[in-house]
Amino acid sequence: MRVLHAVTLHSPTHAFGGPVRVALNLSKGLRARGHEAALVALGEGFDEPWPIDVEGVPARLYPARRLLPLGFSGMTSPALLARAGRLVRDADVVHVHLARDLVTLPVALAALRAGKPLVLQTHGMVDPSGKLLAKVLDAVAVRRLLRGAGAVLYLTPHEREALDAVVGGAGLTNTVRLVNGVPAQEERPALQGPPRVLYSARLQARKRPVDFVRAAALVRERHPDAEYVVAGPDEGEAGAVRHEVDALRLADRTTVPGALTSAQVLEELRRAHVYVLPSVEEPFPMSVLEAMAVGVPVVVTHSNGLARDIAAAGAGRAVEPGPEGVAAAVLELLDEKANQEASAAARELAAGSYSMDAVLDTLLDVYGRITGA
Template sequence: MFGWEFPPHILGGLGTASYGLTQGMSMQEDMEITFCIPKPWGDEDQSFLKIIGMNSTPVVWRDVNWDYVNSRVGGYMNPQDYYELRDHIYADFNYLHTNDLGCIEFSGRYPDNLQEEINNYSIVAGVVARQQQYDIIHSHDWLTYPAGIHAKQISGKPLVIHVHATDFDRSRGNVNPTVYSIEKNGMDHADHIMCVSELTRQTVIHKYHQDPRKVTTVHNAVSPLSQEIMNIVPQKSKKEKIVTFLGRITMQKGPEYFVEAAAMVLHRTKNIRFVMAGNGDMMNQMISLVAERGIADRFHFPGFMKGKQVYEVLKASDVYIMPSVSEPFGISPLEAMQVSVPTIISKQSGCAEILDNCIKIDYWDIHAMADAIYSICTYPAMYEYLKTEGKREVDAIKWENVGYKVRSIYDNILQNYR
């Protein structure tokens, strides 16, 4: 598998989904997964898969001793892998900027030179593809499609790509032609395309002109809660309700609709606080909008949340809302429902296809959004119903079952692959 992020160092839903899916798949005894990421940090859970750091895979030959390699990469990768990979360098990459191990450095994030990192990642993938033993290649999201294509061309093994989002989702239709061409190229070369929702599947078929027979919907799931998260005691006030938006504050997530709905709710009652957790390119715009609407005393911007912090915020909430304009899936509502928080989602999100015990509204319908928030905060019976039934529903949506669906797709591809 080629991926761009893996917990605990994640910047969004992609890493969470990669973790859940691989953990679910690993419950099949004959499944071995090697997961390649640009830059491991050493605290990744490798109990059910093997991680290869692309920043520790040499593309230029260096004569370095074992102890030195161990001191540099031993925290997250077997130093022996470095030497075995070194024997499979396939071209003269001396023109590239490499370090003292002959490796390319990666930020492990989404830097300004992202296109360069994507290209370098695909170069390194050529070394990995020549050295590793595998039956199938699985590339997560557009950043790793070039790597998947390269590995397929080298090995002759089938390529599955996993579409977690398309640029149509990220840009509200104002598509970046470079990103679109990378996505389309990945889809054209793929032997099968997995999409996180039927919504995304239809985009892939109609906007990227793919054969419907090679595109399958594989909905995401949610990982079981750790004991640490279950032990979090929510900090709740009896007098005030808290309504939370948690995600990137960007055009795709519809933050302005949340602010407008909040203003409408606060015209009717004053005992509700609103939280917009996260960061993004629309944050300053949202702070200004909150001020313009005169609701700054009831609105909070705590910034980016990760790991345990996410669940502390969720557990302190009375309502969770995801008003996304275009959300391929959206794991966060499932995480909220998992900790018994009544949830409102937009009908334009993929998870709306599999969730019943939540309130669904059109992202643009701020009146319906405000009514839903007000109702959950005001009517205890409605709050209790969504809290209890939402949790029950989500607890049955398991990554293990998703893993079996992915396996059947693999088996089918391998059976028909020539």
């Protein structure tokens, strides 16, 4: 089966975050099962010559052009727009990681016009919005695509309700729940040295990296030798993070390395005692799944889509937003016995509920149903 995955942007800094990771994981899993999976996206930040594959997945990357000052929504490529019809022509399934942008919407519309089996996966990026641009795009394209797709994949009941609200009326009848999967990883080695606490996500306001730094100052009172890493591409909060690090006199214990490659993230996870993502309204973060796959206990807030499973399995802690709750959870998990128990539970949860094999089984059933295969 030939599957084309379309996502908004791929860059060396992983600026677009989880949807690209999901698209790559699914593509690699499909290829391991003998299918032909490829990726199409905008590209940004690459040296010449541009890559023709990403982590072994054939890729067509088009130089990003920023037409409007609207973040990812204002980016596109005239060449990609002109070739959208040809891009979908040879695919048996077009799988679009849909956002309200000028990349995934045109590719999905081209697939719909060509009569190609279409799967949409929105990753929580399509929800009710009062913004004028969102209303226009919903009226022109988004509702049509959601209704016309062979399947619309959602992560959580909350996301399903949001999609129904965008469509209106009786809602959607073509939805399928598909969780994010994480490839199996070797367990982190026995930890040595001072405690090491990791944040690895985009530095943006919703992710609350400043809360991480403030929590670190509270943890320091009991673990003055602890080390902290605040990694990720800057989306407006890097200056605030560095200011807080200096103000709280944490500079000698804190590293702010910027964006990391996938290999570097894995290296950091294998050294970490605890992984912290203090963000709010986080649908289904891949970074948390990746941490658990390595056996790193995690701290998330209650609004995280994984919070209930993490708490039930004992794979970490779910807390109220804010540095105090985060710090208390980190301190609990720095206890050696508690850390070992949570580490084992995290590995078990990742390998059981969020294994790539289970996700691919569900996805291939969806592909088979909409193609008649």
